[in-house]
Amino acid sequence: MTPNRLLALAAATACVSQVQAVGYRLPNQDPEGIARGNAFVATADNPSAIYYNPAGITQLEGQDMSLGVYLISTDVGFNNSSGGSASTQTAFQAVPQIYYTYSPADSTLSYGLGVYAPYGLGIDYGRYTPFPTAAQDAELAYMTFNPVVAWEVTPCLSVAAGLTVNYSQVRLERRIGLLPTFDEFQVEGDGWATGFNLGVLWQPAKEWSFGLNYRSPTEIDYDGRSITAPVPPFGGGTPTEASLKFPQFVTGGISYRPNDDWNFEFDLDWTDWDSVDDTTFVGTFGGNQTFPFRYESSFMYSFGATRQLGDGWFVSAGYIYSENSAPDATFTPLNPDSNLQLGSIGFGHRGEKFGWALGYHFAYNGGRTVSGNYNPTVNGEYETFNHAVNASVRFRF
Numbered sequence: 001m002t003p004n005r006l007l008a009l010a011a012a013t014a015c016v017s018q019v020q021a022v023g024y025r026l027p028n029q030d031p032e033g034i035a036r037g038n039a040f041v042a043t044a045d046n047p048s049a050i051y052y053n054p055a056g057i058t059q060l061e062g063q064d065m066s067l068g069v070y071l072i073s074t075d076v077g078f079n080n081s082s083g084g085s086a087s088t089q090t091a092f093q094a095v096p097q098i099y100y101t102y103s104p105a106d107s108t109l110s111y112g113l114g115v116y117a118p119y120g121l122g123i124d125y126g127r128y129t130p131f132p133t134a135a136q137d138a139e140l141a142y143m144t145f146n147p148v149v150a151w152e153v154t155p156c157l158s159v160a161a162g163l164t165v166n167y168s169q170v171r172l173e174r175r176i177g178l179l180p181t182f183d184e185f186q187v188e189g190d191g192w193a194t195g196f197n198l199g200v201l202w203q204p205a206k207e208w209s210f211g212l213n214y215r216s217p218t219e220i221d222y223d224g225r226s227i228t229a230p231v232p233p234f235g236g237g238t239p240t241e242a243s244l245k246f247p248q249f250v251t252g253g254i255s256y257r258p259n260d261d262w263n264f265e266f267d268l269d270w271t272d273w274d275s276v277d278d279t280t281f282v283g284t285f286g287g288n289q290t291f292p293f294r295y296e297s298s299f300m301y302s303f304g305a306t307r308q309l310g311d312g313w314f315v316s317a318g319y320i321y322s323e324n325s326a327p328d329a330t331f332t333p334l335n336p337d338s339n340l341q342l343g344s345i346g347f348g349h350r351g352e353k354f355g356w357a358l359g360y361h362f363a364y365n366g367g368r369t370v371s372g373n374y375n376p377t378v379n380g381e382y383e384t385f386n387h388a389v390n391a392s393v394r395f396r397f
Contacts, residue, residue: 024119024120024121024140024335025118025119025249025271026095026117026118026119026120026142027118027269027300028070028361028388028390029048029051029052029070029097029116029118030046030048030051030052030066030068030097030099030357030359030390030392031068031346031348031357031358031359031390031391031392032046032048032306032316032346032348032357032359032392033048033052033359034070034318034344034346034359034360034361034388034390035304035306035316035317035318035344035345035346035347035357035358035359035360035361036265036302036304036305036306036316036317036318036344036346037302037303037304037317037318037319037320037342037343037344037361038052038267038269038300038302038304038318038320039253039265039266039267039302039303039304039318040052040053040253040265040267040304041053041211041212041213041251041252041253041265041267042201042209042210042211042253042254042255042265042267043056043209043211043253043255043263043265043306044056044057044059044199044201044211045059045060046060046064046066046099046394047060047064047065047066047099047100047101047112047114047394048066048068048097048099048114049099049101049112049199050099050101050112050113050114050146050148050162051099051114051116051118051146052213052251053160053199053200053201053211053212053213053251053253054112054148054150054160054161054162054197054198054199054213055150055158055159055160055199055200055201055211056150056158056160056199056201056211057101057103057110057111057112057148057150057160058103058108058110058150058151058152058158058160058201059158059201060101060103060110061103061105061396062102062103062105062396062397063100063101063102063396063397064100064101064102064103064394064395064396065098065099065100065101065394065395065396065397066097066098066099066100066392066393066394066395067097067098067392067393067394068096068097068098068390068391068392068393069094069095069096069097069390069391069392070094070095070097070388070389070390071092071093071094071095071388071389071390072092072093072095072386072387072388072389073090073091073092073093073386073387073388074088074090074093074123074384074386075087075088075090075384075385075386075387076088076123076333076336076382076383076384077382077383078125078130078131078333078380078381078382079380079381080130080379080380080381081380082130084130084380085130086125086126086129086130086131086333087125088123088124088125089124089126093122095116095117095120096115096116096117097114097115097116097117097390097392098114098115098116099112099113099114099115099116100112100113100114108151108152108153109149109150109151109152110149110150110151110152111147111148111149111150112146112147112148112149112150112162113145113146113147113148114144114145114146114148115143115144115145115146116143116144116146117141117142117143117144118142118144118215119140119142119168119246120140120141120142121138121139121140121334121335122138122139122140122141123135123137123138123333123334123335123336124136124137125137125333129333130377130380131333131375131377131378132174132175132377133174133175133375133377134174134332134333134334134375134377134378135174135332135333135334135378136172136173136174136175136184137172137173137334138170138171138172138173138334139169139170139171139172140168140169140170140244141168141169141170142166142167142168142220142246143166143167143168144164144165144166145164145165145166145167146162146163146164146165146197147162147163148160148161148162148163148197148199149161149162150199156202156203156204157200157201157202157203158199158200158201158202159198159199159200159201160198160199160200161196161197161198161199162196162197162198163194163195163196164194164195164196164197164215164216164218165192165194166192166193166194166195166218166220166246167190167191167192168190168191168192168193168220168222168244169188169189169190170187170188170189170190170222170224170242170244171186171187171188172186172187172188172334173185173186185226185227185289186226186227187224187225187226187227187240187242187281187289188224188225188226189222189223189224189225189240189241189242190222190223190224191220191221191222191223192220193218193219193220193221193246194218195215195216195217195218196215196216197213197214197215197216198212198213198214199211199212199213199214200212206257207256207257207258208254208255208256208257209254209255209257210252210253210254210255211251211252211253211255212250212251212252212253213250213251213252214248214249214250214251215248215249215250216248217245217246217247217248217272217275218245218246219243219244219245219246220243220244220246221241221242221243222241222242222243222244223239223240223241224239224240224241225237225238225239225240226238226240226281226283226289238283239283240281240282240283241281241282241283242279242280242281242282243279244279245275245276245277247271247272247273247274247275247276248271248272248275249269249270249271249272250269250270251267251268251269251270252267252268253265253266253267253268253302254266260308261307261308262305262306262307262308263305263306264303264304264305265302265303265304265305266301266302266303267300267301267302267303267304268299268300268301268302269299269300269301269302270297270298270299271297271298271299271300271325272297273295273296273297273298273325274295274296274297276293276294276295277293277294278290278291278292278293278294279291279293291332292330292374293326293330294327294329294330295325295326295327295330296324296325296326296327297325298322298323298324298325299322299323300320300321300322300323301320301321301322302318302319302320303318303319303320304316304317304318304319304344305317305318312349312350312351312355313347313348313349314347314348314349314350315345315346315347316344316345316346316347316359317343317344317345317346318343318344318345318361319341319342319343319344320340320341320342320344321339321340321341321342322339322340322342323339324337324338324339324340324368325337326338328370328371328372328373329372329373329374330373330374331370331373331378332378333378333382336368336382336384338365338368338382338384339365339366339368340363340364340365340384341363341364341365341366342361342362342363342364343361343362344359344360344361344362345359345360345361346358346359346360346390350394352396353395353396353397354393354394354395354396355393355394355396356391356392356393356394357391357392357394358389358390358391359389359390359391360387360388360389360390361387361388362385362386362387362388363384363385363386363388364384364385364386365382365383365384365385366383367381367382367383368381368382368383368384369381370382
């Protein structure tokens with residue numbers, strides 16, 4: 001298998017039906033973090049710290065590796081005042097997560113490498129929907145290769161920086177609506193971008209820890225081909241280009257540990273969705289195709305708690321409130337964003353050489369009514385109820 005095909009396969013497995021109020025972000029990167037409602041930036045004490053807060057890897061000793069998979073089933077239902085309805089396919093989809101860290105003995109430096117998907121969107125309503133010119137199905141895959149270096153400045157303060165090398169694929173289908181018969185627009189392409197992430201972890205006292213995590217924006221320039229049916233262009237498609245922005249985000253957290261048995265944390269996460277504007281597929285057969293975003297920046301509020309049960313066993317629970325980032329005017333069923341309530345729970349075991357963790361969360365929006373959309377067929381009510389499970393194994397050597 002060639003390197004390009006291998007990367008394409010990795011990105012394809014990273015595509016997930018991610019229907020949350022964080023646009024097309026995928027913030028669920030580890031079962032211990034998920035079980036705590038992703039309130040993990042001020043704790044960050046396992047290899048997934050590479051994503052949540054890379055400064056946290058200075059807390060780890062020797063070599064430490066975590067292998068995980070995130071499985072999600074998305075259920076979105078639509079109804080409008082004319083009696084039209086639609087629903088998404090609910091089969092579980094998988095996202096891989098790989099983290100490795102190395103903290104040499106008698107060194108203030110720690111090193112890490114993460115391979116994960118910080119963004120992803122995959123959703124399928126089928127071919128016949130009440131909003132055919134807005135949505136049929138789409139897949140956005142985004143895979144990040146993230147080497148990091150962390151420095152323990154003092155015993156209570158660590159800082160970190162990393163490079164992100166990002167590969168992405170996009171594919172989507174929708175009706176055009178220019179012909180009385182079925183005219184369909186299909187496009188797919190891929191591209192690369194680089195960025196960086198930063199982290200700070202400060203523990204001024206045994207009971208208190210503060211964390212900060214930042215990820216830079218990136219922009220993928222996609223090159224691919226588009227096809228318009230029932231009159232496809234010659235040669236299997238028209239060369240097509242498009243650019244899509246992936247916004248910067250920053251997360252801050254406070255962890256309180258009243259004793260060795262309990263850890264409580266609150267995180268505030270802000271995503272710069274204001275930077276995401278329209279995306280136009282240039283060079284398509286029959287004219288350019290524009291997909292408006294015009295998102296609004298939003299917050300996630302996360303709270304989590306972990307109880308140590310002894311002999312390495314632990315149990316956690318968490319809650320997230322995630323703000324909507326998609327205004328009614330540019331809302332799309334391909335990313336049915338809304339204000340979302342998420343609850344989570346999980347448990348696991350940390351041994352001297354081997355550990356494992358299992359986390360579960362659900363997401364519920366209570367129904368969102370969309371009106372005044374640029375495409376009137378989109379107007380109606382959207383109900384979301386998702387289930388997801390994340391499992392990982394951990395090796396120390």
